[in-house]
Amino acid sequence: MPVTDLGQATGTTSVMVPGFLLGALAAATLAASGAVAEAGGWALAGLAITALAAGLTAASLVDLTAINGPMSGYAHVNATRGAWAARFTGVLGVAGRIVAAGALAAFAGPAVLPSAPRVVSVVIVVLAGALVIARVRPPAWALYVVIVTVGLVVATCLLIVPVVPGGATVDVAGADDWRGTAAAAGVLFLGLAGVERVSGGGMGRALGAVACGVAVVGVVVFALFRQLGGPRMAVSPAPLRDALAAADGAALTPLLVVGVAALAVLAVRPLLADAARVVDEMPELPSRAAVAVVAAAALAALLLPPAFAVTLAVTLLLAYYAMVNSAARLLVRSERSSWVRSGCCGLALCVVLSVNVSVPALLVGAGVLAIGGIACWASSHRHIE
Template sequence: MLGAGIFAGFAPAAGLAGWWLLPALAIAALAALCSAFSTADQSRAYPDIGGGYGYVRAQLGVWPARMTASAHLLGRCAMAAAVAWMFGAYVVPDQPLAGALVLLVGTTLLGAVGFRWSTGVSAAVSVVVLGVLALVVASSFSIAPVPSAGEAGTVNELVGAAALMFMAFAGFERITAPHRGERPHSPGVLKFAIPVLVGLTFAVHLAVGAGVLRQLGSARLALSPAPLRDALVAADASALVPLVQIAAAVAGVAALHFVLASAHRTLTGLVEDGDLPSRLKPAVLSLVLLAACALAVVLMPLATALGVAACATLFYYAFTNASARVLLQNDRTWPMRTACLGLGLSVLLAMSTPVPALLISLAGLGVGTGLIGATASLRGRRAASRRRRQPARTPGRS
């Protein structure tokens, strides 16, 4: 949750809505809160599945699940591209594309050798990033900003900015939908943890967003490839820029690791359910995922990648909230109205993303669903053909 959204997401949001990106954060937080409630309830109802694709398949059927998987994979590839571009913009500003691709390959190799983010490592990463963000906020408010020429964005794009800022909250599934073999949290813990997690994320993003907006103004912020770095320079705190680069590097590796792990889980579910060929082993899936993410980096600049990630992920949570609506009352911790609100907000925000991101997402959703369906149909026909070719057994013979 402390990834591309907080390091780079303010720029495209400011380009849409200017200062209205701060109220937009509240709308995004509400959508994230409802979606987190839905995934937590479904994880409790289906503890052995894990992930929206499996929940939708169990509740709504095969084709909605395939659409859910397509939206999730597209969103994760775009989010990986956004995180990689963020890393390149902060850490290797002279060669951001090279830095982005190096991060992708390096993080994939870390996963391949079995590196796991323990609770201690995750806590250390959070402390480092939050400490640097606190310095950015303090510096931004300690020095009067230079008057900015003109403003960007309008209130008419408030919902579109909320859609982009939704990516600031993506990541709550780490506690609401644990992977197989991980110990799930009890409903009592989640009742406390989900609102606190979303609330703290909202507070951090609100403070950082207000700081960079104050120091840069919406027009300069909208054009900045690295808002936190540029805010420090504007606040005469250039000495702190190396700390921001370290925080961006640490956050980039951590966020990308979880993004790739989430996409890998969906691919594994598709293989296990017969929607993808069974010969696709984990190592092959990792290579396919790496290639898809690298292609996303090459084809989509940072702002487009953030838009596609937001739009596709919101479509994914629209399906997840829709399936949560049909859960039995005994499987619910939160009222059905939260899933209904989450469904409505997800669709509204997704349809309000910038037009290029919306068109790419809709095209990707259609192509991905079609490919998954065609692959599953072909595998089914081949299996039926093999059964027909098997010789009939003669009665009485073993």
């Protein structure tokens, strides 16, 4: 039986909405520093663009799900556009989720154990992978610990008057620069990259989940930005820990360590589960490859610089969702749930954001797509022979 995530496989939106918001919370704490590094305070304006891209993509997925049933993006593209487009979609989705899992784990490392962050990152990936392989759902108390921890940090950052050096700083990372808004919007998309996990309950629930995710990301980014300021936040390897220290809340550090570790495991688990599911669905790839997915994510957490891992992950995932939107673009008017051509608009916006995030990440992403496409082509020829 393929490795799947229970909520994803059953399409139970009521189960998956909390998981989607948890992923948004985890990714927001990671992507916040990268987004602020690009645009400073303009990162919050970029969140509006992120919300539009995620909303259009969610609408496309709802329409595709209504026709094809609950499927992965790879399966939707395979059913609509054929095998070749599906292969590229699968490569982008699997690689994007593996790198995102590694990036989320790498973010947790400095917050949990600053003296050995890489070791913590690998342990988090292994623990999350073990849950996926054993098909064990995390206990409910872990979610409560996460909510209480991040809630206390955010409340502390909002209630304590920040001590941020005055004076406008220009031409440094984190300075307010409207030209970085598109790049910041792309980075913040990491917080909403699980939209297909809430596509089975209709348009209202999917868009409501996206709106809640945007609110979660916005509150976290604003709270951290308010307490640390742009330049300081841009270079912070552990923004939650640094913001707590800046707000004179160091007494909460032990709780923060436990909460961030739980948050990372809970957020990495669905990424690994979805990547393993797509690997199992692709006939060109070896089946039951969950162990390989976990190993690849651990290597990403160990070897990739966290900031680059974030930009590479969102570049791959935005390209993946562009392919999903391209499948919805082929739906006729009677197959769409609204007058909005979500497929066309979502495709265009995802492409625009992906090419604005980072040139090095775009080049590496193109290489990943080329290598993955060639590997799938060679594997399919072996199967034919």
